[in-house]
Amino acid sequence: MNQIDLMKELHTFSDKKIIMLVMDGLGGLPNDEDKTELEAAYTPNMDKLARDSVLGLSTPISPGITPGSGPGHLGLFGYEPLEYQIGRGVLEALGIGLDLSPNSLAARGNFCSLDPVSGVITDRRAGRIPTEECSRLVEMLSTIQMDEVSITIRPVKDYRFALILEGDGLADDLSETDPQKTGLKPLKVEALSSNATKSARILNQWLEQAFAILADQRPANGCTLRGIAKDPGLPSFAEVYGLQACAIATYPMYKGISRLVGMEVLDAGDSIASELHTLQANWGKYDFFFFHVKKTDSAGEDGNFAEKVKVIEETDRIIPGIVDLQPDVLIITGDHSTPSSLKAHSWHELPILLYADNIRPDTLRVFGERSCMQGGLGHMRHIDIMPLAMAHADKLAKYGA
Amino acid sequence: MNQIDLMKELHTFSDKKIIMLVMDGLGGLPNDEDKTELEAAYTPNMDKLARDSVLGLSTPISPGITPGSGPGHLGLFGYEPLEYQIGRGVLEALGIGLDLSPNSLAARGNFCSLDPVSGVITDRRAGRIPTEECSRLVEMLSTIQMDEVSITIRPVKDYRFALILEGDGLADDLSETDPQKTGLKPLKVEALSSNATKSARILNQWLEQAFAILADQRPANGCTLRGIAKDPGLPSFAEVYGLQACAIATYPMYKGISRLVGMEVLDAGDSIASELHTLQANWGKYDFFFFHVKKTDSAGEDGNFAEKVKVIEETDRIIPGIVDLQPDVLIITGDHSTPSSLKAHSWHELPILLYADNIRPDTLRVFGERSCMQGGLGHMRHIDIMPLAMAHADKLAKYGA
Structure with a gap:
């Protein structure tokens, strides 16, 4: 049974809410001072969250494979990217x-x-x-x-x-x-x-x-x-997970991919601040929120380490606004790495943070690549993120008697 | 899509060179002084390399499965050993x-x-x-x-x-x-x-x-x-990875397996020193070098801890000669474990070291089993080694748009 079919079979209702915060191209490589962009950024809010979370590193497709935006997001959404493909057109x-x-x-x-x-x-x-x-x-x-x-x-x-x-x-x-x-x-x-x-x-x-x-x-x-x-006709989030899902994104590509899996695309303005506002304004209406930050990737593609740090810090500043909503499950990660030093997407694993009730916490206090190497989630794959989110939101029934 | 097909689709040319140094049966178990053979060996050169590398542990087939030489090497070469099989004859x-x-x-x-x-x-x-x-x-x-x-x-x-x-x-x-x-x-x-x-x-x-x-x-x-x-007709390294690959090995079995995947088998004499000489003499002619050290396994099979330590130390002494060639990617690992205490192949994971540009380094300073447990590569599988090597040698295109 593939994972999508398993999710179709096991998903169940709870009134809990999941936020998946995706910083596009988040993963980085160390600069001359041996810091990645995320490690160099001042992120007191994510670090505070890390203390009550379980961390890890996640591989978008499989080791060594650099994903485009399509496969990167399909993985995050739980669709095995080598099986479910979106045509280039x-x-x-x-x-x-x-x-x-x-x-x-x-x-x-x-x-x-x-x-x-x-x-x-x-x-x-x-x-x-x-x-x-x-x-x-x-x-x-x-x-x-x-x-x-x-x-x-x-x-x-x-x-x-x-x-x-x-x-x-x-x-x-x-x-x-x-x-x-x-x-x-x-x-x-x-x-x-x-x-x-x-x-x-x-x-x-x-x-x-x-x-x-x-x-x-x-x-x-x-x-x-x-x-x-053609539209690949992916099974929808409602069908697979039983979720009322929405997408909060500023760029057409990510709105489009969200629409392919049946998410409702909200009008989110064109800044991280306006995206937070959209999240707050729609908090009562959905139980899954895909929240996409684009400019980490753009800065990485431009080879602009400082700018990528700045976008991560800008994202960190909205974390209190997100936490105040009291999400039952909050995931922070990226679709793929875009190290500034490479000026391109890369194959490196993504730091991931899972904040929820009933996690088994590790002892880490910092959200960064090297910290995540020691994380309690270990080395995981993107397609396992959604089942973990569903489980921590009490939305999955037991498999077998 | 299986991994071999994915590699066929994504491989691309770069002039970078990869060395895969395989110490046969490298993995061991601790002796009375709580040291494995690799941990007991004096390996200043591998340890120095470890500081600029990312380490981990790799499973040849799947947890608990002890491989023969055929499946062990197929895994190293990226061919899923449960799918691609070489007959006993x-x-x-x-x-x-x-x-x-x-x-x-x-x-x-x-x-x-x-x-x-x-x-x-x-x-x-x-x-x-x-x-x-x-x-x-x-x-x-x-x-x-x-x-x-x-x-x-x-x-x-x-x-x-x-x-x-x-x-x-x-x-x-x-x-x-x-x-x-x-x-x-x-x-x-x-x-x-x-x-x-x-x-x-x-x-x-x-x-x-x-x-x-x-x-x-x-x-x-x-x-x-x-x-x-019959010869299983494996897709060749040239076809799968676009690599001009050669094998430097002293024993017929390993020359033979290399030939099955289309590597050119070089005359490498019968010692580790003569193998290094062969590597140096052929450095300009290939872009992938499989370098096989046999006697770690033989010593393990004989239950001779001290001898296995000696072979590892002998291998360590040629590391400077290898590093002087400035390989773009250097991998050090084994095909399977052969702990002296078991006098046989075993299922235990292999220590692995990946040295290349654009790695995300961990903080480890010693190449040994327990050190590798904390490594940035985590617990990986042999068949993921080649894709990682290819990625770090800039030989893989992005998957999907």
Whole structure:
């Protein structure tokens, strides 16, 4: 039995409330003073919480594997990321705030440069055209209309755009059109199973029209489609955990992933303070609160150690406001590490703090990576976080007699 | 998705180099002075390395399971040993330095004693005849020739020999002929699937001739065949990890296992010093170096605590020579434990040391079992070692967007 099925079977009602506070990219590596960002940050409130909590380190997927945002969050939500996958096209659409229905088919598009005579790709990213140029070209392509589907196309960033078809009978078992190297022509979309034939035909017709429209443009006179995917139809939080769940997040990507698992996405403004306000204002209405802090990751990606420290400290300052609500279970962790020294997501484990009644406390007094190495939770996996949260909230029945 | 498929998908090129130093049977148990062999050994170089490394304990297969050399190394190489299996006949052949091709079928043979009248087995090991007697009988059996296959037969040790057939259309879905107790006749080889019919027929013809030749010998007047197997066709290191891998080992068994995963086996002499020389001489040619030290295990199997300490100290003395090469990732561990007090392989976890850029260091200063219990890697599994090594060598792409 996989874990999702186990949770479906065992979940039960209690009136207890769970908060999962996720600082995106929280995990770090030591700087010259042998401190990670979290260790360097002044976090009296999290440290105070640590004394009454049990700590540990959690692996997003498996040792050595660096997750993207999709798999990182699926793990946190209890969905084994190697089993439940979200297509790249869907993530791209969610990332710019587009909604998908079960009838939607989403693709990531890349503008590219073609040799005008031979038609082979000379630059797979069209010289990384600026976003404004991308917007201009997308506007041209938005004139394409087709009988069987309604079409949404939006610029993402640089040479990237999102394309969404909506209509009956669309399937996503489709090949990509990027040949992955220059000197080759863009490929056709191919149906990889018979029920995707219609989707392939429509996408190829769309591409034909798109190439005609782009023919005289420079440097982007072509495009490729990648990661063509549907909403994966994940079982919802209500179904799996029996939870009335909401998401408090400021960035489209995380709102989108939350929506894929059936969370209600609240209007949370654009700051950590406004997110706390949203939490407080909605405290009576839900029993699970996913609270997402984005800028720890952004600072890590920028290689800005001091800024990441600052965002962690800013988050620490709202902890009293969270604790005042008297959550029955409070988890603090991240979706993946983004050490400033690497300027990228990484595979390193995440510090995790579990604060609840009926924990078996360890003796640690500081929330930080090296402290968590000695924590009572040991080395765990992201997908085990939700069952632990459910258990500590009295929401899981006994397994077997 | 299993881990091998995940590695196939995510591996990427970097020019970084990985050394995996395996002291066979490294793990031990405390003696009367409460020291394991590794803890008792004077290892200033490994301890110095430990200060800049992250340590832990690794389980070869799963808790409580004692691995043979085959599964122990498959785990180290990232192949789940319960999923990828090497037949006993293949290991027996590799252990005496025989090479196998995809057309080979290898069996382990046991000489046995039969009642000359009834033909039932009276001793399954023919009184454990000495190796010289085994060699004499093997020479007699080597006269058997058959039309469809070429035959290699070699003594192994005591009553054991290796038999290898080579020819077209051989399959290994075959039963063994040892009835597992005395008082029963040797069984026939049976094909367990239809494509093994030819192999069964040939082996039964070979057995018939062998029994005729052995009829007048005493005490070994018969034989049984076990573990009849082909090269399992493991996906290669190049395919799985994109690595140019080589093996530096002194014993045939380990050279053979390395060859099964596509490593190039280097001529490494017969001492730890000559192995270091081989590493240094080939440093420019590969990006993965499996470096195997055998005699830790041999000493453990002999119950010789002092000798095992000595081999560990001898290995410690080559550490500076290894570190001088500036490997990007250096792993030190063992395939399984062989505590001198048990005189045998055991299930105990292995101390492991990971030295690389971008580790999250712990605070330990000594490489030993009890120290490793507190290590930052925690309790891990052998199959997670390769993904961690790959990650720290910048050889894995991000999973998902």
